[in-house]
Amino acid sequence: MMAPLADYLILSAILFAIGTAGVFVRRNLITILLSIEIMLNAVNLTFVAFGRALASVDGQIIVFFVMTVAAAEAAVGLAIVIALYRHRESLNPDSWTALKW
Amino acid sequence: MAPEIFAFYAFGAVAITASLLVIAQRNPIYSVLLLIASFGALSGLYVLLDAPFVAAIQIIVYAGAIMVLFLFVVMLLNAPHEETDYDERVHPLLRPGPMRFGAALAVLLVVELVWALGRGGETGSFPGGAVTSVTDVGRALFTDYAFPFEVTSILILVAMLGAVVLARREERG
Numbered sequence: 001m002m003a004p005l006a007d008y009l010i011l012s013a014i015l016f017a018i019g020t021a022g023v024f025v026r027r028n029l030i031t032i033l034l035s036i037e038i039m040l041n042a043v044n045l046t047f048v049a050f051g052r053a054l055a056s057v058d059g060q061i062i063v064f065f066v067m068t069v070a071a072a073e074a075a076v077g078l079a080i081v082i083a084l085y086r087h088r089e090s091l092n093p094d095s096w097t098a099l100k101w
Numbered sequence: 102m103a104p105e106i107f108a109f110y111a112f113g114a115v116a117i118t119a120s121l122l123v124i125a126q127r128n129p130i131y132s133v134l135l136l137i138a139s140f141g142a143l144s145g146l147y148v149l150l151d152a153p154f155v156a157a158i159q160i161i162v163y164a165g166a167i168m169v170l171f172l173f174v175v176m177l178l179n180a181p182h183e184e185t186d187y188d189e190r191v192h193p194l195l196r197p198g199p200m201r202f203g204a205a206l207a208v209l210l211v212v213e214l215v216w217a218l219g220r221g222g223e224t225g226s227f228p229g230g231a232v233t234s235v236t237d238v239g240r241a242l243f244t245d246y247a248f249p250f251e252v253t254s255i256l257i258l259v260a261m262l263g264a265v266v267l268a269r270r271e272e273r274g
Contacts, residue, residue, distance in 0.1 A: 002105050002106070002109075002149065002150075002227050003105065003106050003109035003110075003149075004227075005227060006218045006219070007109065007113075008109075008146075008150070009214070009218050010214065010215055010218050010219075011113045011116070011117070011146075013210065013211060013214035013215065013218070014117055014211055015116060015117065015120055016210065017207040017208070017210040017211045017214075018117070018120045018121055018123075018124060018207070019120070020203065020206060020207045020210060021124060021203055021204055021206075021207035021208075022123065022124035023203065024202060024203015024204065024206065024207070025124065025203055025204055026124055028129060030129045030132070030133075030171065030174065030175060030178075031123075031124065031126075031129060031132055033171070034123055034124075034129075034132055034133065034136055034171065035123070035124060037136065037163075037167070038120050038123065038124075038136070038139070041139075041140065041143055041163075044143075044155075044159075045143060045146060045147075048146075048147055048150050048152050048155055049150060051152070051233070052150045052151055052152065052227055052233075053227055053228070055228050055233075056233075057233045057237045057238055057241045058241070059152075060152050060154060060155050060233065060238050061238065061241055061242055061246050063152075063155050064155075064158070064238075064242065065249060065253060067158060067159075067162055067163065068253045068256065068257065069256070070163075070167065071162065071166065071167055071257070071260070072256055072257060072259075072260030073260075074167050074170055074171065075170065075260045075261065075263075075264040076260050076263045076264055076267065078170060078171065078174045078264070079263065079264040079265075079267035079268040080267055081174065081178070082174065082177070082178070082267075082268045083267050083268060085178050086270070091178070
């Protein structure tokens with residue numbers, strides 16, 4: 001007896017919305033990167049739930065690739081954060097508006 | 102109530118609560134630690150979905166490697182508190198520009214998806230006994246998905262080089 005698929009999808013949607021809200025509402029580069037990780041994990045949950053519902057292994061394979069991309073994104077993103085912090089001593093994304101017209 | 106269903110709601114509640122607290126914390130260290138708790142709950146959900154391989158790499162790779170990287174950077178920068186140029190007492194929904202837009206967008210997303218999934222009716226049931234084993238995952242990864250798997254190694258190499266180049270301290274000539 002398992003919880004129905006729709007419940008997993010609703011949970012995933014709520015987690016994704018929390019991540020979306022975090023990206024827009026917070027003004028801290030590290031918290032924004034963490035919110036992106038929440039969104040990636042919500043999508044992973046959807047993939048695994050659908051893979052289970054379709055009795056297919058492909059969902060888990062895609063989750064594997066998503067995790068790889070997340071690791072690469074975290075490494076490059078944090079390197080950019082370190083480089084920016086050296087310039088301005090700030091983690092507020094509003095401090096870097098040089099490319100904003 | 103069947104124990105699997107109870108476990109689903111328990112893990113789901115932990116995941117949602119921890120994620121909400123992640124974006125509510127002022128101190129990034131607490132955010133990172135709470136996100137690890139959220140990933141632990143998600144790992145339990147993967148076990149409930151008969152995906153032990155994903156549950157294991159969720160703990161090992163995400164909680165063990167990526168979050169430690171985040172924690173390391175938070176401690177390296179030593180800038181715990183968020184600087185804001187707006188009034189702290191104002192509710193997020195009332196703050197200017199993209200913040201209000203983002204909060205409204207998130208609420209809209211939840212409402213739409215719950216509504217759409219709630220009226221779906223027979224989307225429900227999982228097929229019984231269709232357990233995919235770690236052997237199946239490995240076989241698919243090294244046969245059908247062998248080329249993407251190798252491309253992944255290039256991606257990791259590029260990310261590693263990019264991180265080294267970006268975080269390098271520039272020599273002042």
